Amino acid sequence: MSTRVAVVGLGGIGQMQSDVFASEADSELVAAVDRNEAKRDAVASRLGCRTYASVDDMLANEQVDLVSVCTAGFEQGGAHLEPTMKALAAGAHVLVEKPVSNDIAEARTMVDEAKRQGLVLATNLNHRFVHPARRLKEWIDAGEIGEPLLVAFNLWVANPVDETPYFQLRELHSHSFDILRHFAGEIVELQAFVTKPTSRSSTWSSCSINLRFASGAVGSLHGSYDMTTSHPFERFEIAGSKGRAVLDNVYERLTLMRHDSEDTTVVQNPILGGIDGFYHSLRFRIRQLLDEIRTGAPISASGDDGLRALELIESAIASIQTGEVVACAPQT
Numbered sequence: 359m360s361t362r363v364a365v366v367g368l369g370g371i372g373q374m375q376s377d378v379f380a381s382e383a384d385s386e387l388v389a390a391v392d393r394n395e396a397k398r399d400a401v402a403s404r405l406g407c408r409t410y411a412s413v414d415d416m417l418a419n420e421q422v423d424l425v426s427v428c429t430a431g432f433e434q435g436g437a438h439l440e441p442t443m444k445a446l447a448a449g450a451h452v453l454v455e456k457p458v459s460n461d462i463a464e465a466r467t468m469v470d471e472a473k474r475q476g477l478v479l480a481t482n483l484n485h486r487f488v489h490p491a492r493r494l495k496e497w498i499d500a501g502e503i504g505e506p507l508l509v510a511f512n513l514w515v516a517n518p519v520d521e522t523p524y525f526q527l528r529e530l531h532s533h534s535f536d537i538l539r540h541f542a543g544e545i546v547e548l549q550a551f552v553t554k555p556t557s558r559s560s561t562w563s564s565c566s567i568n569l570r571f572a573s574g575a576v577g578s579l580h581g582s583y584d585m586t587t588s589h590p591f592e593r594f595e596i597a598g599s600k601g602r603a604v605l606d607n608v609y610e611r612l613t614l615m616r617h618d619s620e621d622t623t624v625v626q627n628p629i630l631g632g633i634d635g636f637y638h639s640l641r642f643r644i645r646q647l648l649d650e651i652r653t654g655a656p657i658s659a660s661g662d663d664g665l666r667a668l669e670l671i672e673s674a675i676a677s678i679q680t681g682e683v684v685a686c687a688p689q690t
């Protein structure tokens with residue numbers, strides 16, 4: 359049976375998600391919601407779904423299985439709570455954009471409420487769903503890297519917003535911490551340093567964070583809003599006792615270098631039939647979520663994963679403020 363979906367928030371991401379839900383075989387885009395009439399009209403004329411100016415109106419008139427919350431707000435996560443809680447109260451599963459919230463207490467409220475209601479709360483941490491990332495996970499799980507020792511992640515983009523001190527950490531690095539945990543396991547200690555160019559007055563726009571993993575591996579996260587996506591902008595590397603792997607630019611190229619061989623194995627995004635743009639990755643994330651909802655399988659990139667990423671971000675902020683190494687193992 360097709361999953362009936364409503365998308366709330368029709369900015370750039372909500373428009374793209376609407377296209378995906380309308381074109382996937384397992385979903386039907388029944389409604390789209392935004393306060394902005396022009397954005398509603400754009401979706402209605404392109405995709406033919408009903409549109410509403412408010413979540414309340416949409417929920418009063420539609421039976422939906424899944425609501426995708428793309429509302430952004432303060433620090434790009436401040437407007438996620440209200441539509442998420444309303445959708446859960448109406449009995450719908452929720453896919454919430456990253457960050458789940460800019461406020462960790464609000465994120466916990468969403469995660470707890472979904473569990474209380476027995477509903478799915480998933481987050482759009484889309485980077486891990488592309489084909490080369492799946493292959494890298496298979497290699498790591500099959501022991502190709504051996505015992506993990508060194509882990510590094512760089513996420514370098516351009517974002518001139520200069521409004522709050524920790525915007526870069528809170529907006530950008532849900533992706534980073536999700537990728538680091540997905541491939542290298544839990545992070546138990548960190549120490550963060552930040553900087554900014556003289557042109558900025560508020561946002562700490564570049565960061566370097568030292569990490570220690572539960573496995574014993576050590577690593578680093580380098581993040582920045584002061585670079586450009588015209589050049590390579592994302593790189594994950596894991597090095598272990600048997601080999602080393604590098605995932606370049608989310609899906610562009612995956613490389614495996616085994617210590618016992620001079621040969622290099624490369625998985626390259628195909629020119630024809632491969633991913634033809636970053637936002638194509640949303641399709642793979644959404645496809646997997648639809649599959650997991652239909653089959654009842656555990657949710658990949660769940661609300662808990664989104665919340666855990668926020669906990670690590672807040673630990674990094676605590677480290678910046680105190681200058682200390684922060685113990686950040688999950689509370690049990």
Ligand SMILES: NC(=O)c1ccc[n+]([C@@H]2O[C@H](COP(=O)([O-])OP(=O)(O)OC[C@H]3O[C@@H](n4cnc5c(N)ncnc54)[C@H](O)[C@@H]3O)[C@@H](O)[C@H]2O)c1
Binds near residue numbers: 391456482
């Ligand atoms: N996963 C990714 O790779 C990725 C990439 C970029 C952005 N994002 C995230 O996607 C989200 C959306 O980003 P964006 O750039 O599309 O934001 P945006 O600000 O362009 O759009 C948000 C839209 O939501 C609408 N809106 C807000 N609150 C509403 C409400 N209560 N009811 C109805 N409409 C409401 C606004 O009118 C606006 O049109 C953000 O959380 C952002 O962090 C994710």
